[in-house]
Amino acid sequence: MAHDGLTFILLNAMLMNNFVLALFLGLCPFMGVSGKLETALPMGLATTFVMLISSMCAWVINEVLVAWDIQFLRLIAYITVIASAVQLVEMTLKKFTPGLFRALGIFLPLITTNCAILGLALFQTFREYSFTQSLAYATGAGAGFTLAIVLMAGLRQRLDISGPPDMVKGAALSMMLGGLLSLSFMGFAGLGGGH
Amino acid sequence: MMAAKAKRRDTAITWEVFSQGLWRDNPVLVMLLGLCPVLAVSNSAMNALAMGLATTFVLISSGALVSLLRNFIPAQVRIATYIIIIATFVTIVDYAIQAISLDLYKALGAFIQLIVVNCIILGRAEAYASRNTLARSVINALGMGLGFTGALVVLGGIREILGAGALFGVPLFGAGFEPWVVMILPPGGFIVLSLMLVAVNWINARRERAGRTEEQADGA
Amino acid sequence: MTSREINHAPGTPAWPLILVLGLAAMMSGMLVVAVHQFTSPIIAENQRRAVARAIGRVVPGAVGNRAFIVENGKLIPAGEKARGEVIYAAYGKDGKLLGIAARAGAQGYADMIHMLFGYDPESGRILGFEVLKMTETPGLGDKIASDGKFRANFPLDARLDGTGKKLAHPIVTVKHGKKSKPWEIDAISGATISSRAVGKALNEAAGRLLPVIHANLDMLRAAAPGRGATGEEK
Numbered sequence: 318m319a320h321d322g323l324t325f326i327l328l329n330a331m332l333m334n335n336f337v338l339a340l341f342l343g344l345c346p347f348m349g350v351s352g353k354l355e356t357a358l359p360m361g362l363a364t365t366f367v368m369l370i371s372s373m374c375a376w377v378i379n380e381v382l383v384a385w386d387i388q389f390l391r392l393i394a395y396i397t398v399i400a401s402a403v404q405l406v407e408m409t410l411k412k413f414t415p416g417l418f419r420a421l422g423i424f425l426p427l428i429t430t431n432c433a434i435l436g437l438a439l440f441q442t443f444r445e446y447s448f449t450q451s452l453a454y455a456t457g458a459g460a461g462f463t464l465a466i467v468l469m470a471g472l473r474q475r476l477d478i479s480g481p482p483d484m485v486k487g488a489a490l491s492m493m494l495g496g497l498l499s500l501s502f503m504g505f506a507g508l509g510g511g512h
Numbered sequence: 513m514m515a516a517k518a519k520r521r522d523t524a525i526t527w528e529v530f531s532q533g534l535w536r537d538n539p540v541l542v543m544l545l546g547l548c549p550v551l552a553v554s555n556s557a558m559n560a561l562a563m564g565l566a567t568t569f570v571l572i573s574s575g576a577l578v579s580l581l582r583n584f585i586p587a588q589v590r591i592a593t594y595i596i597i598i599a600t601f602v603t604i605v606d607y608a609i610q611a612i613s614l615d616l617y618k619a620l621g622a623f624i625q626l627i628v629v630n631c632i633i634l635g636r637a638e639a640y641a642s643r644n645t646l647a648r649s650v651i652n653a654l655g656m657g658l659g660f661t662g663a664l665v666v667l668g669g670i671r672e673i674l675g676a677g678a679l680f681g682v683p684l685f686g687a688g689f690e691p692w693v694v695m696i697l698p699p700g701g702f703i704v705l706s707l708m709l710v711a712v713n714w715i716n717a718r719r720e721r722a723g724r725t726e727e728q729a730d731g732a
Numbered sequence: 733m734t735s736r737e738i739n740h741a742p743g744t745p746a747w748p749l750i751l752v753l754g755l756a757a758m759m760s761g762m763l764v765v766a767v768h769q770f771t772s773p774i775i776a777e778n779q780r781r782a783v784a785r786a787i788g789r790v791v792p793g794a795v796g797n798r799a800f801i802v803e804n805g806k807l808i809p810a811g812e813k814a815r816g817e818v819i820y821a822a823y824g825k826d827g828k829l830l831g832i833a834a835r836a837g838a839q840g841y842a843d844m845i846h847m848l849f850g851y852d853p854e855s856g857r858i859l860g861f862e863v864l865k866m867t868e869t870p871g872l873g874d875k876i877a878s879d880g881k882f883r884a885n886f887p888l889d890a891r892l893d894g895t896g897k898k899l900a901h902p903i904v905t906v907k908h909g910k911k912s913k914p915w916e917i918d919a920i921s922g923a924t925i926s927s928r929a930v931g932k933a934l935n936e937a938a939g940r941l942l943p944v945i946h947a948n949l950d951m952l953r954a955a956a957p958g959r960g961a962t963g964e965e966k
Contacts, residue, residue, distance in 0.1 A: 325839075334843060339698045341551035345631055348544065389768040392606070392625050393599045393760065400595070432548035432629045439622040484717065488544050489709035496702030503699065506842055589749045593756045600760040604767045611774040614782050618865070676870070693871050 323453040326446070330457030333506055336433045337465040338499040343433030347466055348491050357470035358463065359417075365459025367403055367428050368437055372455035374398045375438035376448050395438045403428050433462055468498060529648050533656030539632045540663035540705075541712045546633070549626035550664055551705065555696040557680050559619055560668025561661065566609065567627050568657025570601045572650055574633055575641040579649035582642045594637045595628075602628040632656065663708070670704050671695045787822050789862045790850030791831035794822035796957040802941065807948045809955075819941060822850070827956035831859060832945050836937035840929040843867045845876075849934060851942065853949055856891035858903075858934060866926075873926035882920050882927070889914035890938050897943050905931030 336342045346360060378394050407425050410418040418425075428434065437458050441451045472494050481490055533539060539546055546567070554560040574597050578585075585593050606624050610617045617624070627633070636656060641649040672678055675695030677685045694700050787797050799810040802817045810818055819834040831852045837844050845868065849861040863877040876882055893900040901915040905928045911918035917934075919927035945952065 329843075341698065341701065342548050342626075344548045344551070389603060389607070389764055390761070392603050392628060393596065393764070396595055396599050396628060400592070432626050435629050436548075436622065436626055439625055443622055484713050485706075485710050489706050489713065492702050492706035492709060496699045496706060499702055500694070500699040503697070585752055586749055589753050592753060596753075596756045596760050600763055603764050607767055607771040607775070611771040611778065614775075614778045691871060693869070696870055 323449060326450055326453045327457035327460075328508060330454050331461035331464065332502065333508060335461040335465055335499075335502050336436065336458045337462055338495065338502045340436065342436040343431050343462055344495075346427055346431055347462075347469060347495070348488065354467065354470045354474060357466045361459070361463025361466045363406070363425060364428055364431060364433070364462055365456070367399075367406055368434055368455045368459040368462075369452065370402045370406070371395075371399050371434050371438055372441060372451045373448075374402060375442065376446075376451045379442050391442070395435060399434050399438070433458065465498065465502075469494060472498075526648075526651065530651045530655040532652060533659040534662070535659065537656075538659040538663055539656055540660055540667075541709060546630035546660065547705075549623045549630055551667075551701045552698075553620050553623050554664055554668040554671065554701060555675065556672040556678075557665055557669040559616075560664040562609070562616055563620060563623065563627075564657070564661025564664045566605045566624060567630060567633070568654070568661055569605055570598060570627055570630075571633055571636060571653040571657045571660075573601045574598045574637060575649045575653035576646060578637045578641040579644060579646045585642075590642065591634075591638070594634060594642075598633050598637070599628050632660065667701070667704055667708060670708075671700055675700060783820070786848050786862050786864070787820050787833040787850075790833050790848050790860050791822040791852075792850075792859070793824055794830050794833075795825050796823045797821060797833070798823070798955055798957055800952075802944055805944055805947060807944065807951065819945070821952045821955060823956040829853070829953045829956070832941075832952070834937060834941050835864070836861070836933035838929040838933035838936065840866060840868050841873045841925045842869065845926070845929050845933065847930070847933060849937070851890065851938070851945070852887070853945060853952075855887070856889070857887040858890045858938065860886045861930065861934065868923075868926045873923045875920050875923055876926050876930055879920055881918070885911070885917045888917065888934070890934075890942060892942055892946060896946055899935070899939050899942065903931055903935040903938060 330336070334340060337344065337347050343364070346364070375395055375398060378398060379391065382388050382391055382394065403425060407418070410425070437455055441454050446454055469491075473491065476490065476494065485493070536542070540550075550560070550563050550567070553563050574594070577597050578594055581593075602625060605627070609620070609624060636653060640652055644652070669679055672680075673684060674692045675697075677683055677689040677691050692700075695704065784794075784797060788794050797820045799818050799820050800807040801810045801815075802819060807819070817835075819832055821832055822830050824830045831850045833848055833850050835846065836849055837846045839845075843866075845863065846865040847861045847863050850859040851857070852859055860883065866874065866877070868874045868876070888903060889901065890903065891900045892898065899915075901913070903915050903917065905917040905919050905924075906912075907924075908919050908921035910916075917927065917931045
C-alpha cells in the first residue's frame with residue numbers, strides 16, 4: 318500500500334496510531350462516557366462526524382492562513398472553528414433529528430473539549446495532508462476512536478459487575494483496561510506497510 | 513470520586529488555597545483532568561517537566577487575566593472569552609519553547625498546542641478564577657500547576673527509569689541493563705498511571721482509617 | 733467535566749456581548765503578534781543552526797550551505813519562507829562544493845521515518861544519513877540511528893547510469909550479513925522493516941534528486957555563500 322495512499326492513512330489513523338490508545342487523545346470522554354455500551358457508540362459516531370467537519374474547515378482555514386502568512390493565528394482559529402462546528406451540529410440535530418439530539422444530550426457540548434478533535438486538526442496540518450488525505454485521516458481517527466470507546470465500554474460493563482477490590486475501583490481500573498487495550502492494538506503495527 | 517478527608521489543618525486561608533492542587537485535589541491523580549495532552553509526552557522525566565511547566569504557565573497567566581477581568585465579562589460569553597485568553601497564552605508558550613530549545617519543541621510536537629483543550633485550565637478559570645481575587649487565583653493556579661507537574665514528573669520518571677534505564681537523560685544502570693521497553697510506549701503510560709492511582713487510593717484509605725481510629729480514641 | 737451550555741437570558745442586549753468578545757479577540761491578536769515579532773528572529777536563527785548542524789553531520793567538513801528548491805528539474809535559490817522540496821548545497825572553507833544534503837522519507841514499522849542524507853557528486857556516493865524524525869520501536873527499530881555496523885554501510889554507491897537520468901543500480905536493503913555490492917544496505921538483524929525503510933527512502937529520493945543535481949552541477953559548484961546564489965561575486 319502506498320504510504321501516502323488514502324486507505325493507508327485511514328488504516329493507520331484507525332489502528333496503528335489509534336488516537337486514544339496510541340496518542341492518548343480523547344481520554345476525557347473515553348474515561349467518562351465509556352461506562353455503558355448504549356452511550357459509547359452514539360458518542361463515537363457523533364465525534365467522528367464532528368471530526369470530519371472540523372477536518373475540512375481546518376484544511377480550508379490553514380490554506381487561507383498560509384496564503385496571508387499569519388500562521389500564528391492558527392490555534393485560535395482552529396479552536397473557534399471546532400467550537401462553532403459543534404454548535405452547528407447541535408443546532409442541526411436539534412432541528413432535523415430531535416430524537417437523536419435528546420439521546421445524545423450532554424455529550425455534544427463535551428465533544429468540544431475533546432483533545433482528539435483539535436489534535437486531528439493540528440496533526441493533519443503538521444503532516445501537510447491534502448484535502449482528501451485529511452478526510453481519510455479524519456475518518457480513520459473517528460473510526461478508531463469509536464472502536465476504542467466501544468471496546469472499552471464492553472470491557473468495563475463486565476468488569477464492574479464482577480466486583481473489583483475497592484483499591485482499584487474507578488479510574489485506576491479504567492486506566493489499566495486502557496493499557497491492556499493499547500497493548501493489544503500494538504499488534505497492528507506493520508499492517509499495510511513493509512513485510 | 514474521593515471520600516471527604518478529615519481536615520486537620522487550621523492554617524490560614526492562603527495555605528489551603530495553594531495546597532489544594534498539590535494533593536487533595538491534584539489535577540492528575542484525583543480529578544483526572546487534562547490527561548490527554550500530557551500522557552503522550554510523559555515518557556521521559558524531562559518532557560514531562562517541560563510540559564508540566566508550560567501548562568502551569570498557561571494556568572497562572574490565564575487565571576490571572578480571567579480574575580482581573582471577572583467583573584467585566586458577561587456571563588453569556590464567558591466560556592468563549594476564557595478560551596480566547598487561554599489560546600493566546602498557549603500560542604505564546606508555543607513560540608517561547610521554539611525560541612528556547614528547538615530540540616525540546618520537536619520532542620513535544622503538537623502536544624504543546626493541545627494544552628489549550630486541557631480541561632484543568634478551563635475548569636479552574638470557570639470554577640475559581642472567575643470568582644476570586646487576583647492573588648488567590650494566582651496562588652491557587654500555582655498550587656494546581658505544581659501538583660500537576662509533580663504527578664507528571666513522577667509518571668515520566670518511572671517510565672523513563674524502567675523503559676530506558678535513565679532519568680533526565682542520565683543513564684542509571686550499566687550497559688547490561690535490559691530496558692522494559694513497553695514502559696516508554698503508550699501502554700506503559702496507561703499502566704503506570706493506573707498503578708499510581710492505586711497507590712493514591714491506598715494512601716488515602718490508610719489516612720482515613722488512621723483518622724477514624726483517632727476519632728474513636730478521642731470519643732472513648 | 734464542565735458543561736458548555738451558553739444560555740442567553742431573555743432581553744439582554746447583544747451589543748455588550750459582541751463588544752467584549754471583539755475586545756478580547758483584539759487584545760489576544762495584539763499580544764500574539766507582539767510575541768511572534770519578538771520570537772521570530774530567534775526561532776529562525778535556531779532553525780538555521782539546526783539545519784547547519786544536520787548538514788554538517790551528513791556532509792563532513794561543511795561550513796556553509798545554500799538552500800535550493802527543486803522544481804521541474806531546475807534548482808531555484810530558496811528564500812526564507814521556501815515551500816516545496818528543499819535541498820542544501822554544502823560548501824567547505826574554500827567555497828568548494830563538498831556535497832548535497834537532501835531529505836528522504838519512507839514508511840517504517842510504526843510511522844514515517846524522515847531523514848537527511850549527504851551525497852557527493854564527485855564520487856557519486858551517498859556519504860551518510862541522519863534521522864530527523866522517527867517513531868520506531870525503541871531498542872529495535874531505532875537502532876538505525878545509532879548502530880555502528882549499520883553506519884558502516886556508508887558511503888553507498890549511488891552512481892547514475894549512462895543517461896544520467898536514473899540510478900545505475902537501485903539502492904536496496906538486503907538481509908543482515910548478505911551485503912555483497914556497494915549499493916546494498918545490510919539490514920540490522922531484528923530490525924528488518926526499519927532497515928528496509930532506510931533503503932526505500934534513499935532509493936526513492938536519490939532516484940528523483942540525483943539526476944537534477946547532476947544536471948545543475950556547474951551552477952551548484954559556483955554558488956558558494958559569499959558569492960551570489962547563481963555564482964556572481966558579491
